[in-house]
Amino acid sequence: MTHTAASATQPAPSVTRTNARNSNPFSRLLHNSRCTAGSGVALATRHSSLATLLLFLAVSSISGCSPEPKPTITLAITHATVIDATGAPPQPDTTVLIAGWSIIAVGPSRFIAIPRRAPVLDATGKFLIPGLVDSHVHLTAAAEPTGSRQFIIPLLIANGITTVRDMGGKVEYLTQLRSEISKGKLLGPQIFFPGPYLDGEPPSFLPSITVKTASEARAAVDQLFSQDVDFIKVQSALSREAFFAIAEESKARHIRFLGHVPDRVSALEASNAGQASIEHLTGILLACSAKEDELRQQQFAPNPPNATPEQSAARQRAWQRQLLDSYSAAKADALIQAFVRNGTAQVPTFPILVHLAFMTPKTNLQNDPRMKFVPQQERKIWQVGIQGVLAHSGPEDFALREEIVKRSLEIVGKMQQAGERIMAGTDTPAPNVFPGSSLHEDLVYLVQAGLTPMQALQAATKNPAEFLNQLDTHGTIAPGKFADLVLLDANPLTDIHNTQAIRAVVLRGHLLDRPALDALLTSVEHFAATHWGSHALTTPR
Numbered sequence: 001m002t003h004t005a006a007s008a009t010q011p012a013p014s015v016t017r018t019n020a021r022n023s024n025p026f027s028r029l030l031h032n033s034r035c036t037a038g039s040g041v042a043l044a045t046r047h048s049s050l051a052t053l054l055l056f057l058a059v060s061s062i063s064g065c066s067p068e069p070k071p072t073i074t075l076a077i078t079h080a081t082v083i084d085a086t087g088a089p090p091q092p093d094t095t096v097l098i099a100g101w102s103i104i105a106v107g108p109s110r111f112i113a114i115p116r117r118a119p120v121l122d123a124t125g126k127f128l129i130p131g132l133v134d135s136h137v138h139l140t141a142a143a144e145p146t147g148s149r150q151f152i153i154p155l156l157i158a159n160g161i162t163t164v165r166d167m168g169g170k171v172e173y174l175t176q177l178r179s180e181i182s183k184g185k186l187l188g189p190q191i192f193f194p195g196p197y198l199d200g201e202p203p204s205f206l207p208s209i210t211v212k213t214a215s216e217a218r219a220a221v222d223q224l225f226s227q228d229v230d231f232i233k234v235q236s237a238l239s240r241e242a243f244f245a246i247a248e249e250s251k252a253r254h255i256r257f258l259g260h261v262p263d264r265v266s267a268l269e270a271s272n273a274g275q276a277s278i279e280h281l282t283g284i285l286l287a288c289s290a291k292e293d294e295l296r297q298q299q300f301a302p303n304p305p306n307a308t309p310e311q312s313a314a315r316q317r318a319w320q321r322q323l324l325d326s327y328s329a330a331k332a333d334a335l336i337q338a339f340v341r342n343g344t345a346q347v348p349t350f351p352i353l354v355h356l357a358f359m360t361p362k363t364n365l366q367n368d369p370r371m372k373f374v375p376q377q378e379r380k381i382w383q384v385g386i387q388g389v390l391a392h393s394g395p396e397d398f399a400l401r402e403e404i405v406k407r408s409l410e411i412v413g414k415m416q417q418a419g420e421r422i423m424a425g426t427d428t429p430a431p432n433v434f435p436g437s438s439l440h441e442d443l444v445y446l447v448q449a450g451l452t453p454m455q456a457l458q459a460a461t462k463n464p465a466e467f468l469n470q471l472d473t474h475g476t477i478a479p480g481k482f483a484d485l486v487l488l489d490a491n492p493l494t495d496i497h498n499t500q501a502i503r504a505v506v507l508r509g510h511l512l513d514r515p516a517l518d519a520l521l522t523s524v525e526h527f528a529a530t531h532w533g534s535h536a537l538t539t540p541r
């Protein structure tokens, strides 16, 4: 029920944590690789002007590197149609030169010379897009230490996801993962994370830090800040006092807070307080209701003692009916205007909304062939979650849920039109939300919502790169950026489903062709069939 509520936000601090400390090991590595690979070929092809080249050389020497004229080309992708995700039209017959971790040249194939010994990937008839970003995952929510390494991460890579926002997990686990990946010990995506949730009593999910008062909330923000997290994640059960204290303390520390709109806070208040992103459209429908306050009150009214599960379900049904019937288009427009003004990003996570929170028998993926990738222990947990959502529900509930999803899609379409930043995300590995492939489902839902295929693609590339203050190194295809790329067999701009036709993935310059991607899938399938997990898990989200 709380999934449908409302929301809103305010400007992100201009100096973010990520930039301020350069805590991301990849940014440092790219800087180094640019020093050795950056000059001559790359810049000359991109910027014809000598002035630009000289400026680059000057910058290079300021940063203490001596430019070398001939970088070793480690991969040349030739004759591809490049869809760089800037919004520019596709560039046919284009060659992309990669040296080490970075792209050093992008241009018409007939103009770009390929060094004799360079490995060449002929991409004739194929489409090259930037590596994808899932802005809402929980890498460590399935039996660590194997769940992330043998189940989730290989599926992310096999599906072209090269960067993630991990939206809740233990700092120790995530720091360890990030370190293994950056040292090259583990093939994995770039990771940004807030660590544990800040939540009220009792917390909605684990791991959480429970904060009730303003001073507890401030202390928790300070503690996480000292642990070098990228963001602070707020959760549904926070008190108003704690939430607004988190907002203030985060602002003082120049770290962004994001997450659910707490049940006791309106989406507009959250946006105005500076919440950087809203997940799962929490609080949104409620904030679009002409009866917002009244419905919020009802949400907190206790169930009558001895209420049967059927009675509780009926009560929820009545609440949802009112929520939909009291929808005000004018209120929605005003709310979205506030989001745009405040720079609030939206991460709708349709896969978890459609396939779990508002699941119907039609959208239950219980018998999906991808279930073979889910470890047996995890499958049991999924089963319990799925049964829980379907229990005590009938046709009337399912019709309501479909209506809620339809309205949510409409609202996201309006958000895009108004210029709000939309980011693709999934909430994997929540039940029915498959690592990797579910991000491609989200892109399909975003197009259903009214985004163009290019806008949907940007929701998984350029938009999150901007949000993460990484646009200079990620998010589009250009010289100087990381070589995180996905090669497709078909054009995603004519049909967004084509992002699923993956021929190859390039992860920080490392080529994974189709056989290598298939080997990853096979390894996960084998792990899933044989592994029971080591301990009980927390439910993600």
Ligand SMILES: [Zn+2]
Pocket: 136, 137, 138, 167, 168, 427, 540, 541
């Ligand atoms: Zn989540």
